[in-house]
Amino acid sequence: MNFPYGYPYVSPYDSNFDSFGTLRLTQTEEPQTFVEPLNLGEVKTYLKLDDTFTDDDTQLAVLISAAREQAEILQNRDLVRKQWDVSYDYWPAYRIGLRAPCVSVDLVQYTDLAGNVTTMNVTADYFVDLKKEPAVVTPPWNRSWPAFTPAPSSAILVRFTSGYAANDPFWSGSGARIKMGMLMLIGSWYENRLPFTPGARADAELPFAVTSCLSFGQLWRTK
Template identity: 30%
Template sequence: MTDWSRLTLLDGPATAPIDLDTAKRHLRIYHDDEDEHIQLLLDAVTAFVEGPNGIGLALTPQKWRLSLDSFYSRNLINGFSPAYGYGAAYLDVGAIYSAISIPLGPTTSVEQVSYTDDTGAMHIVPADQYVVDIESTPARISPLYGGMWPITINYLGAVKVDFTAGFASTPADLKAALLLLLGHWFENRENVVAGERAVAVEVPFTVETILNKYRVGRFA
C-alpha cells in the first residue's frame, strides 16, 4: 500500500477552482444549450488534475484523512529518503526520525491525530504533544522534541490523521491549465480526430508544463 492509497476524502470542497460562467467565457459560448456538457467537462478536468489520482494537490480547501498502520509506518515520499536519497525503495521513518509526512498538499492545518492502542481503545493525541510543519513540502507532524508517539495496536489503519488541504485561492497558472485542458477537450471530443489525416488528441504541452511544476509525489 502506498501513501496515495491511504488517503480518504472526508469533506469535499465547497467551491470549485473555476465556475461555469468563467468556463463559458473561455470557450466563447454565449448560450445555455451546452451548459450541462461544459459542466461535465469542467468536473472531469478538475478530477483529472486534483487529488491523489491527479497531481497530488487540492485545488480548493477540503478535508482528508491519512490512514497509517503505525506512527512509524514505512512510507515513500517523492521517491526520496533522507538516508538513501532519491530512488530509495522505502523510508523507515522510525529509524531516522518520527515525523509523519502528509502526501497531499498544500496542507493548511491538522485537525486531529488519533490512534488505537494495544487494548483496542481509540485515543486522540493532544495537540500540545506534537508539532505541525505546514511550511515544508510535504507537510510533517512530529512529537515534541524529546517526546515519542504513543504505542499502537499492531493492526491495519491504527493511526488516523485528519487534515485540511487546498489553496485559499487557486494559483492563476493552475486555473489557466484547467481552462486550456477544458478547451482542448471541448473541441476534441474523441481520442482521435479524423480529417485529412488522423490526429491523436493528447494533453497540450503547455498544460503538462504547468502541471509538472506542481505535481507531487509521482507522475500520475
C-alpha cells in the same frame, strides 16, 4: 510500534505510500463539496459561448471538476479545500507527510487492540509544521510516538485539511497559469469528443501546452 529518529521519511506522494497507509476524503453526513477554481462564466467566455446558451451547462460543470482533478494529479497538491483521513496500521515514520497545501491538522488518534481510542493533543503529543510542503506531523522534541499494541488494521488516524481557498493569493500568481491550463484542457475536451485525434500518435493525446501549464510548480515526489 516505535521507530527511532531518522527512520525514512514517508509521504503521500511516495510511490510506496500505499504500503504504509490509506488516504481518503473524510466521510461526512453531507458529502464534501468544492468551490472550483473556474466558474461557468469564465469557461463560457473562453469557449466563446453565449451566456444564454445553457444546454451544455451540466457537461461544462463536469469538465471543470475533471480538469481541476487532472491539475491536482499533475501538481501533487489540492487546488480546492478538502478534508482528508490518512490511516496507518502502525506509526510509519518519525515524520508523517501530508498533502499540500496543508491548512490544519484536525485530529490525530490511535486505537489499541482492545478497541480503546486515544485522541492526541497538539503540542503536548505531536507537533505540526505547516511551513513545509508537504506539511509534516512529528512527535514533540526529544520524544517518540507512543508505544501501544495496535488494532489489526487502520490503528492510527490523521485527519487534516488542505487546499487553496477561492480567494487565495495563489490564484492571482502562479495559480493563474494553472487556470489557463485547465481552460485549454476543457476546451480540448469540449471541442473534441474523442480523447485523441483520429490517426494521431498515441503520445499526442494531449497538447504539450496543457501538460506544461497544469504541471507548472508541481511538488516533486519524495524518494
